[in-house]
Amino acid sequence: METVYLVGTHWKRSGSPLKASSESLEELGRLAETAGGTVVGKILQSLDAPSPRTFIGKGKAEELRRLASRGAFRTLIFDDELKPAQQKNLSEIIPAKVLDRTRLILDIFARRARTREGILQIELAQLSYLLPRMTERYGRFEQQVGGIGTRGPGERKLEVEARHIRDRVTHLRRQVDSIKLHREVARERRRNVPLPSAAIVGYTNAGKSTLLNKLTSLYGQTREPIYADDRLFATLDPTTRRIRMPSGRVCLFTDTVGFINKLPHHLIAAFRSTLEESLDADVLVHLIDAADPDFTGHAGTVRETLKSLEDGTDRKTDRILPVFSKADLLSPARKARLESRAAGLFQAGDGDADVSPDAPPILLSAVEGTGIHRLLEAVEERLARRMIETDVFIPFRHSGVLDALYRLGRVEQVSHRRRGVKLRLRLEKSHWGKLQKILHNGGP
Numbered sequence: 001m002e003t004v005y006l007v008g009t010h011w012k013r014s015g016s017p018l019k020a021s022s023e024s025l026e027e028l029g030r031l032a033e034t035a036g037g038t039v040v041g042k043i044l045q046s047l048d049a050p051s052p053r054t055f056i057g058k059g060k061a062e063e064l065r066r067l068a069s070r071g072a073f074r075t076l077i078f079d080d081e082l083k084p085a086q087q088k089n090l091s092e093i094i095p096a097k098v099l100d101r102t103r104l105i106l107d108i109f110a111r112r113a114r115t116r117e118g119i120l121q122i123e124l125a126q127l128s129y130l131l132p133r134m135t136e137r138y139g140r141f142e143q144q145v146g147g148i149g150t151r152g153p154g155e156r157k158l159e160v161e162a163r164h165i166r167d168r169v170t171h172l173r174r175q176v177d178s179i180k181l182h183r184e185v186a187r188e189r190r191r192n193v194p195l196p197s198a199a200i201v202g203y204t205n206a207g208k209s210t211l212l213n214k215l216t217s218l219y220g221q222t223r224e225p226i227y228a229d230d231r232l233f234a235t236l237d238p239t240t241r242r243i244r245m246p247s248g249r250v251c252l253f254t255d256t257v258g259f260i261n262k263l264p265h266h267l268i269a270a271f272r273s274t275l276e277e278s279l280d281a282d283v284l285v286h287l288i289d290a291a292d293p294d295f296t297g298h299a300g301t302v303r304e305t306l307k308s309l310e311d312g313t314d315r316k317t318d319r320i321l322p323v324f325s326k327a328d329l330l331s332p333a334r335k336a337r338l339e340s341r342a343a344g345l346f347q348a349g350d351g352d353a354d355v356s357p358d359a360p361p362i363l364l365s366a367v368e369g370t371g372i373h374r375l376l377e378a379v380e381e382r383l384a385r386r387m388i389e390t391d392v393f394i395p396f397r398h399s400g401v402l403d404a405l406y407r408l409g410r411v412e413q414v415s416h417r418r419r420g421v422k423l424r425l426r427l428e429k430s431h432w433g434k435l436q437k438i439l440h441n442g443g444p
């Protein structure tokens, strides 16, 4: 059993409430337990600014040293990311393993990774985290014993180690890139027979995998369940299932890795391509755990993370569909309150703006199977927004495109004319653009 002591910080000048810091510390405790630790104690410090040397103040560090030397805990975990020098100094003072939230999350991801790509990506993230910490060790060594005659074997060893890591990082990047390339080719091929797609996104433990399992068992073509559990980051690798929608169309649903407050940037960088691909979907179902007391804060984190991933792309945010999960855990009173309050929870302009009073929020229970049909209808409605309905005349010399139109869109009406056929058509906007090009440029 690994005993763990937690250190949280409330930044006095940040203006964020004390409650947010203590909730974050709670969550750190759940993360530590997910990683196999047992939390034996914690402190929440109020600070103006971190101390450059030891992050926390001298007095606190001394207090923790005393606790550790009495054997009160084996591992100390900080809720904030420590600078390499701070981590090193703290390890020198306190006889315990000193970690931070980033390192902990990286560790959990490493335990969870199953696919080759996931394993490579997590190693990449870990090495990028470790490298500056090694150079710190190297840099200090040089300072302490620097000068003539210090180019000894010890120093060279560190240099060699750091170079090894750098080489390994380059090697991993290449492998990840090559997997990505293969996948892009496959994706391009799929695009020729495009199916609409939806990604289920949300905070970790919101119920995303449970929802996909429910969808699969009700409307799916396979039965094989995916792993869902009451622990943080149960899912790492995306899974996609074909789901038959109320209209009869098939839509691809993808389960994705959960987001969390202060998600390490090394991880976002390493998982970027996987995430971007899932988020390429036509609709993003943003699943929010309605039974979680801090669901508003968590929903905010998810929106922020999505925004940072979409940086530079001109995606419209109206593809995000907010949906509340775990309705079965709510009392009737809370349910009613949620239904009346939801409108005000998501302000217009920040993406989840579609919970308007005339459209009550979608509240579902993946466990009891309630609200699922409404979810699918709402997804179809979103998909339909990307479609246009139009009349088009296809001259006989272009009759080659008819086959594709029947396949890609919905032909509502046909009337035969002397020089061709006139169609009333529902078609995705992007396909409509292509069709017009073909008709105007005189042939596919």
Ligand SMILES: Nc1nc2c(ncn2[C@@H]2O[C@H](COP(=O)(O)OP(=O)(O)OP(=O)(O)O)[C@@H](O)[C@H]2O)c(=O)[nH]1
Residues within 6 Å of the ligand: 202, 203, 204, 205, 206, 207, 208, 209, 210, 211, 227, 228, 229, 230, 231, 232, 233, 234, 235, 236, 257, 258, 259, 325, 326, 327, 328, 329, 364, 365, 366, 367, 368
């Ligand atoms: N009561 C209740 N529990 C639910 C519901 N949906 C999910 N859960 C539980 O919530 C926990 C987390 O569910 P998951 O489906 O693993 O959550 P996730 O969003 O995939 O989590 P990560 O993969 O860790 O990001 C599990 O213990 C589920 O049984 C629901 O509708 N009602």
Ligand SMILES: [Mg+2]
Residues within 6 Å of the ligand: 208, 209, 210, 227, 228, 234, 235, 255, 256
């Ligand atoms: Mg999951």
